[in-house]
Amino acid sequence: MTASPSTDLTTLGLSEARDELRKKSFSSVEITKAFLANMEAARSLNAYVVETPDKALRMAAMSDEKLSRGEGGPLEGLPLGIKDLFATDGVRTTACSKILGDFTPNYESTVSSQLWRDGAVMLGKLNCDEFAMGSSNETSAFGPVVNPWMPPNWTAERAKAAAAGTDKGGLLVPGGSSGGSAAAVAANLCLAATATDTGGSIRQPAAFTGTVGIKPTYGRCSRWGVVAFASSLDQAGPITKTVRDAAIFLKSMAGHDPKDTTSVDLPVPDFEAAVGRSIKGRRIGIPREYRVDGMSPEIETLWQRGIAMLKEAGAEIVDISLPHTKYALPAYYIVAPAEASSNLARYDGVRYGLRVPGRDVIEQYEMTRAAGFGKEVQRRIMIGTYVLSAGYYDAYYVRAQRIRTLIKQDFELAYADGIDAILTPATPTAAFGIGEKSAADPIEMYLNDIFTVTVNMAGLPGVVVPAGLDDRGLPLGLQLIGRPFDEETLFSVAQVIEDGSGHFRASRWW
Amino acid sequence: MSVDQATVRRIARLARIAVDDAAVPHLQGEINAILGFVEQLNEVDVSGVPPMTSVTPMRMKKRADIVNDGGDAARILANAPAREDDFFVVPKVVE
Numbered sequence: 001m002t003a004s005p006s007t008d009l010t011t012l013g014l015s016e017a018r019d020e021l022r023k024k025s026f027s028s029v030e031i032t033k034a035f036l037a038n039m040e041a042a043r044s045l046n047a048y049v050v051e052t053p054d055k056a057l058r059m060a061a062m063s064d065e066k067l068s069r070g071e072g073g074p075l076e077g078l079p080l081g082i083k084d085l086f087a088t089d090g091v092r093t094t095a096c097s098k099i100l101g102d103f104t105p106n107y108e109s110t111v112s113s114q115l116w117r118d119g120a121v122m123l124g125k126l127n128c129d130e131f132a133m134g135s136s137n138e139t140s141a142f143g144p145v146v147n148p149w150m151p152p153n154w155t156a157e158r159a160k161a162a163a164a165g166t167d168k169g170g171l172l173v174p175g176g177s178s179g180g181s182a183a184a185v186a187a188n189l190c191l192a193a194t195a196t197d198t199g200g201s202i203r204q205p206a207a208f209t210g211t212v213g214i215k216p217t218y219g220r221c222s223r224w225g226v227v228a229f230a231s232s233l234d235q236a237g238p239i240t241k242t243v244r245d246a247a248i249f250l251k252s253m254a255g256h257d258p259k260d261t262t263s264v265d266l267p268v269p270d271f272e273a274a275v276g277r278s279i280k281g282r283r284i285g286i287p288r289e290y291r292v293d294g295m296s297p298e299i300e301t302l303w304q305r306g307i308a309m310l311k312e313a314g315a316e317i318v319d320i321s322l323p324h325t326k327y328a329l330p331a332y333y334i335v336a337p338a339e340a341s342s343n344l345a346r347y348d349g350v351r352y353g354l355r356v357p358g359r360d361v362i363e364q365y366e367m368t369r370a371a372g373f374g375k376e377v378q379r380r381i382m383i384g385t386y387v388l389s390a391g392y393y394d395a396y397y398v399r400a401q402r403i404r405t406l407i408k409q410d411f412e413l414a415y416a417d418g419i420d421a422i423l424t425p426a427t428p429t430a431a432f433g434i435g436e437k438s439a440a441d442p443i444e445m446y447l448n449d450i451f452t453v454t455v456n457m458a459g460l461p462g463v464v465v466p467a468g469l470d471d472r473g474l475p476l477g478l479q480l481i482g483r484p485f486d487e488e489t490l491f492s493v494a495q496v497i498e499d500g501s502g503h504f505r506a507s508r509w510w
Numbered sequence: 511m512s513v514d515q516a517t518v519r520r521i522a523r524l525a526r527i528a529v530d531d532a533a534v535p536h537l538q539g540e541i542n543a544i545l546g547f548v549e550q551l552n553e554v555d556v557s558g559v560p561p562m563t564s565v566t567p568m569r570m571k572k573r574a575d576i577v578n579d580g581g582d583a584a585r586i587l588a589n590a591p592a593r594e595d596d597f598f599v600v601p602k603v604v605e
Contacts, residue, residue, distance in 0.1 A: 106588055218566055219565070258573065262566070327550065330550055333544060333547065333548055341525065350600055351598055355591035358601065360602070361600050361603050362526070363528075364600070365526040367528050369525075370528035379537070381527065382522060382537070382541060386513070386521045399551055400548075401561035401563070402556040403554055403556060406554065406559060441543050443543060
């Protein structure tokens with residue numbers, strides 16, 4: 001696409017905006033202003049929890065100076081949104097929890113610092129589930145985010161009226177935990193956004209909003225300065241409009257960081273070069289265990305369509321078995337809460353954030369944590385505390401970690417057989433309504449992550465690409481799972497799906 | 511396995527989260543639902559399977575054992591809910 005004077009700059013993808021900025025078709029200040037105007041007009045979606053217009057315009061002006069001299073980094077002048085889980089120097093960072101109060105870090109997360117190093121412009125902080133614990137963005141202390149995709153058969157007036165309320169009832173969730181990131185990208189409130197994924201928090205929201213989301217291999221991106229949920233599962237990654245955009249963005253986010261001991265000291269490939277590469281002769285595995293009860297028939301159709309596209313592009317389709325798949329979700333609900341209970345022990349009202357006074361220091365801890373943590377976070381901390389407590393540690397935690405080994409081995413066997421990537425559905429259904437599942441039992445919500453959680457358990461890379469609409473007109477995605485540190489193959493294969501499926505954009509009603 | 515109400519109170523105490531008596535039955539139900547869900551893990555034969563201790567097989571790097579940071583009390587205390595000079599203030603811990 002070439003930007004003419006009439007082009008709405010906010011509809012461009014990251015790669016298009018990058019190319020046009022370099023050609024000086026418009027300035028970074030111009031596109032930044034366009035996004036700031038969109039953000040103001042879209043406040044009812046509740047995607048941003050902090051807007052940083054002054055900072056954005058300052059950064060954009062500096063970028064324009066560099067661009068005018070023919071200089072600038074790979075993301076020079078490109079306006080981005082940052083999930084509120086990333087510490088941003090001088091900008092409130094709360095993981096969307098009351099317990100962090102008005103916490104304002106005086107340091108920058110490694111991932112976001114690399115974006116600024118490469119010239120990107122920060123628009124603000126994006127809403128998410130509290131401490132990234134949720135699959136619908138409904139656990140945020142700042143309230144739910146609205147999916148820019150309107151509920152089927154609604155009128156714009158009805159949606160506008162519902163969005164004006166605080167409970168946003170009846171509108172659709174954007175998924176979670178990176179719901180603000182996904183909604184902001186889908187609604188043209190930023191070119192692309194950072195996100196994090198512990199059990200599916202990049203990929204499920206991408207599927208629910210018709211955007212692209214990649215969780216890279218564990219260790220690819222530094223976790224330093226990212227609010228911790230479950231340290232052995234957490235990874236940062238981008239949510240973008242296209243596969244190419246994701247490749248460009250991930251290159252800037254990734255890289256070794258001595259401040260994170262689990263960050264891997266490997267060169268970061270030129271991911272963009274992999275976009276458009278032929279997949280002829282690549283072997284794509286189709287795992288039979290991903291055909292689950294309660295999966296909508298449209299998901300099966302979508303999956304078959306994806307298979308046909310890859311076959312058409314010359315890939316070899318191979319039926320495979322990942323026998324321990326069904327145990328990934330229950331094992332996750334031991335490992336993740338256990339690590340969370342340990343990580344979240346630091347929120348005690350002593351050094352930062354909320355403090356509720358008590359008679360003694362123990363009561364102060366208990367009152368602070370009861371008032372500061374939301375219900376879902378409290379529940380997970382308590383489960384984690386229980387499975388790590390004396391007498392239960394072996395029965396729960398150690399058993400779950402053994403099962404994790406088996407889940408990882410399933411993938412290793414498939415890859416040893418010459419499989420290059422695995423194609424699966426992204427979610428069992430399309431986006432559901434705000435308030436529809438949160439009142440129900442927690443397991444029902446957890447089942448959203450059934451196809452994505454195995455990837456975190458095994459530390460593998462996974463990408464979700466929009467692949468179609470359901471019969472009600474809502475976006476659906478397909479997931480590709482790769483070999484460790486082979487995100488390049490994922491980008492090549494994902495581009496084939498994108499080429500075959502086209503793009504899916506929500507129309508503006510807000 | 512399921513937990514009784516006394517256990518819910520004990521977990522809350524260990525987790526340092528104040529829980530109202532009225533909230534205990536509900537919390538008990540939710541925790542038991544999750545414990546019921548994870549029960550299926552007992553079907554798996556895990557004998558001889560090592561627990562996963564490292565996601566990526568690599569040696570943990572260690573930094574040099576030297577002071578590389580510090581002397582910056584003002585930044586450390588910048589977000590403190592209560593402070594006095596260069597100290598965090600908490601209720602009396604030792605009588």
